[in-house]
Amino acid sequence: MLLSLRIENFALIDRLELEFSTGLNVLTGETGAGKSIILDAIDAALGGKVTSRAIRTGADRGLVEATFALDPSLAAWLTEQEIDLLDDASLVCSREMVAGQSTLRSRSRLNGVLVNKQQMEILRDRLVEITAQGQTMQLGQAANQREWLDGFGGPPLLEQRAGVSSAFIAYQQASQALEKRRHSESQRLQQLDLYQYQLRELSTANLAEADELEQLEQERQRLSHSVELQQQSYQAYQALYQNDAGEPACADLLGNTEVILNDMLRYDPELQPILDLVTDALAQIQEAGRQINAYGESVETDPQRLQDVEDRIAELKQICRKYGPTLADAIAFQQRVQSELEALTGGGLSLEELEQTYQERRTALVTVCAQLTELRQVAARELEDRLIRELKPLAMEKVQFQVQIAPIAPTANGADQITFLFSPNPGEPLQPLNETASGGEMSRFLLAIKACFSQVDLIGTLVFDEIDVGVSGRVTQAIAEKLYQLSQQHQVLCVTHQPIVAAMADYHFHVDKQAIAEPVVVATKNGKRSQSKGKPAAATEIETETTAVDLITSEADLEAIRTVVRVTTLDPNQRREELAQLAGGRSVQEAIAFADSLLAQAADLRQTPATTTIAPVETVTPAEVNSKSKTRSTSTRAKASRSQAPKKA
Ligand SMILES: Nc1ncnc2c1ncn2[C@@H]1O[C@H](COP(=O)(O)OP(=O)(O)OP(=O)(O)O)[C@@H](O)[C@H]1O
Structure with missing residues (x-):
């Protein structure tokens, strides 16, 4: 039960505190007085939608706070949510709203603890049922009629519907997979062909090492210049080791030098290190001579090998052009094609397997839909009885009402088209509610529906606008x-x-809209605010602090007239x-x-x-x-x- 409501800077309301009681609390007042704003504030306190217009013009923040009596099940829920209980067994639901440039930020709290939207939604369903103005329009909509029937069916029906929803998603996935496979089969075959051709080409090329091309380039250089290499090896050997022309080679000159230094050593032993250097140099020159001689003898002129190397280089360059640009890239491409090919051939399910899955899921969906239809039929009969009982005292003694359930293709909500059929007048056939019911009949129908649900859901507070x-x-x-x-x-x-x-009210509130004068706060150029000395236009009703913040330009603005909402019990x-x-x-x-x-x-x-x-x-x-x-x-x-x-x- 709603005990009290506190509102600050919400729509037209500057500040308001109201206390409610058990029984019938009625709010009356002129049209446009602010009655609906009070109900909107309750809605907002329970996490309902608020727009940037919710905050009173001129204020930068607003607050709505609804206090409810706590019952044991609510207390248990709060404990589950790790929200401390208050000593006076009440539950305070508050919503603070802060204005941004063109947006609004808001935070919901329960007993002062920040909570999220989902928690507020759960709580709201347990605390209040708000029937807003114009909601009769919703009565005629098929989706709402289905929601009402399913809600009336209670948890077993809603669980079955959740099962239908899951089965439908599974069925849709299977259907889409099958459809995709059917459509893409020709594309898949073309892709398969291409991959197989590429893989054949790459396998034939027998790619192994990423630097094979560089090695072959070197070999080609050597093979194509073998004669020059042989001649120059021989010349180097002659210069280093043995000169056929009778001129001394490097080794000869170093040998002579070694003899001279050995001789000099007799007179100066400190020349030993220089002798050692010459001896080492001689040894190295002799080794170089031997090696270049051996190299010169090993160099062969091999036109066949040269041809093979050039062919292989051409082949690898062709591969690099198609799959490269480098040989390393071509090798990586080959590995990728290999795995794509595996995925296309063996990786996924076959068309036959997909067809089988689709059939199985379709059968499962049809089965759970049929079970849902049965539950709906039972709920429909009960709703018909209950609603007729509620409607009769509402000056509709001869009313007939029927929930028609017609088969349709399975959807996430089952395979039923739900239509509320209605006949308020004796002897007249049942017809869809939205095609026959007058405005007044719609209102009573809505009231009757809410009355039915109030018994099912055991909601503490019912609000009717x-x-x-x-x-x-x-x-x-x-x-x-x-x-x-x-x-x-x-x-x-x-x-x-x-x-x-x-x-009929137990408690009667009168809502009134009043124009009051508020002192204006002047926003100065340096951003500091100062209160104007403007006198209120009316001496009475000035209860609030100043909130209007406008850059004023003339003396007349100092006495700002504002509209506020006042409530009298x-x-x-x-x-x-x-x-x-x-x-x-x-x-x-x-x-x-x-x-x-x-x-x-x-x-x-x-x-x-x-x-x-x-x-x-x-x-x-x-x-x-x-x-x-x-x-x-x-x-x-x-x-x-x-x-x-x-x-x-
Ligand atoms: N966010 C808002 N900011 C400023 N004024 C608003 C805001 N919302 C509503 N109003 C104005 O507040 C006044 C009260 O609106 P409200 O809908 O509460 O009236 P009401 O008493 O329910 O009227 P009716 O009986 O006609 O339904 C109206 O003049 C409306 O235009």
């Missing part, structure tokens, strides 16, 4: 009684313009006047008498035990008002007073 819009007197009376009945089991918050509904006398106001279109006396008669009827109805259906009450016409009020005014006023326990807003 003008559920009685556009209906005539007798029907309004029936709606008022239904709201009162509901308020015996749930807390009901109801916005109405109908005096008949307002007369009505005492019995004020209620009488409010009901008279709501009745409108009459003389003051007539209107007051009409209000008295409504309060008297309401008091009578309250005496009827809550478990029985309240019989529709005769509509009071303005002409009848005076005489009735004369005879009943004393007693009914006393009763009406007893039924009220006004609280301070």
